[in-house]
Amino acid sequence: MRFGPGFNALLTAVVDASDIPAADREQALAELHTALAKAPGVASVGQPVPNKDSTVVAIPVIPSTGPDDPATSDLVHHLRENKAGIAHAGGTLYIAGSTAAAIDVSAKLSDALPLFIGVIVALALVLLTVAFRSVLVPLKAVLGFLLSIAASLGATVWVFQDGHLADLLDVSSAGPITAFLPVLLIGVLFGLAMDYEVFLVSRMREHYEHTHTRDAAQAITHGMASSGRAITAAALIMVAVFGGFAFNHDPIIKSIGFAFAIGVLIDAFLVRMTLVPAAMALLGRHAWHLPHQLDRITPHVDIEGTNLPHPATDIGKTNTTPPSPQEPRTPAPAAHRD
Template sequence: AAPAAGDTPPAEDRSGFGFRWAHWVTKLRIPVILVGLLGLGLLALPAQDMRLALPDAATAPEGSAARVSSDVIREGFGPGFTGRLAVVVTSDSPQDTAAAVPQVTALIQRTEGVLAVAPPQVDPSGRTALLGVIPRTGPTDAATETLVHDIRDGVGSIGNAEVLLTGVTAIGIDVSEKLSDALPVYLLLVVGLSILLLMLVFRSILVPVKAALGFLLTVAATFGITVAVFQQGHLADLVGLDTPGPLISFLPILLIGILFGLAMDYEVFLVSRMREDFVHGDTPRQATINGMGHGARVVTAAALIMISVFGGFVFLDDPVIKSMGFALAIGVAIDAFVVRMTIVPAVMSLLDRTAWWLPRWLNRTLPNVDIEGEGLRAHLDREPVDA
């Protein structure tokens, strides 16, 4: 039955954890922001030493066939035997190739970091020769990466013969460098588009910028923790890691893509309600508290689900899958509970009305998606209501 005239709707219950947490965070916003930024900044410090590579058998689980064979080869012949380099000497003339091979061999042998150069293997036409180069260090060592560049820089061509360096180890180094070079562009594109889209949704400049900076803070801290555990070996026993080593080369691309999607979901869950209440008349601080109070349960539940899913991969033996699951689980935890549910409401409370500022010229330029229903409400207020 419809409520009788004069009845008032029941008061909204604002005693939940989300409301209490929002009150506390907005009250202590300055210390919360400082502690959050300082803590995440310290966690991000190891990321400056991050190394990317395609893993080899030396980091496989102990006791596995790949690890046992790798250890036997390394012990008997040296770590470089598991990551040989292939140098190709080719020309249009068999005479040019034959004359260039001894010079190439001598140049490579004098290169720092080379253990040995195998005798050349020549194809039936005599125009192409293959030299096997054995480094002193393993495939994923930084010294091997330096050696690859030194050989390419020092032996580009001899006479009329062209000299090329390849092999599984060199290809792995090339792939890692390509992905590393693409990372800043990829990150800039992702963050730039997110700022533009959130500007359309929230009709603000500072809110999208804050969301993007919070995401960058999450990524930096996640990289730092992952490097500290999987590359530097700190607390490696807690995740069952046998041998620390460089991170898999595509981990940053994967991590940024997945974390970005989840982070923006959490941002929209919380800030859209803040925006809605602010547009409908609440003060900025009360709108922030309302957004946290109504969105905290959704964000907490969603984050715990994703942390459980990603965390399950940490219990597998494969170090690549283990590192991916660990990084994603840590990243979701940091973004949801530290950035979105702690730093974001504190910053929103500090910015007050400035958070929702948008220049008039930009407001007229951007299309209005009106997710709060402000336009519909104004239209209904103008329309007469039929008796």
């Protein structure tokens, strides 16, 4: 018996024949069987397997390509075009099986991914604009996040899909990454990236607002000195945790751990600790500029405490220290008279 690459990509054509007249069912299923067998990319079609009353029939279909091959996805869509023929006889055709389900899930996630990224980017722009009262700082933060996502996914595809460094990471075979990895990576990495961004930039903003000179370069130095060590320690912990999963035997867990570790490593050390201070230095005072019209409609969220009253100076202060209790005086002895 010969096994081809499509042996692990078994598809199942399920026909709901309850509305097909009993006298016409055999002919309708025979025509469907012939149409499925003639489809390009089909290696073989098994015999129909009906249920007890022949109202539901399952027909196994073995493609000539593997489950991860794009041609298999095209075949699933092509087989579903036979719905019209069986529907004319009164039946309903479904192309099912684990391979077809994985293809459908991947298509749904791919369609939802642009909207998912758009919502995240829009929320980040709005919230960071309110927090830092700036336009360029939120744009810089979002562009850095998108760079981290692109670099992480690119590295994951380079290793697990193209097969580079397969021996080092013990990757048994190269293949497409799992469909839900981009969605999961975007959600987790977005939270970590924005945490690092807020830690770093808020210290810069605080120093910039609280000093009379408003020296942008000095604010960058203060922000790096105040938050750099905390961001570095937090990033190293996350890289160690995620990197441990990269040596798991399961290829899905291995790819997820690798993508997360690379994403945090790039975002923390390349984007937040290198590109963000460089961009802030190039922007200077313009980094904290908010257009007048936008400033009027943006809520004032005083994170740095700029509007808090300053402590009063010692001049003109009244002494509120309670007087120390005086010791009772001893009465002077009376003068002696002769």
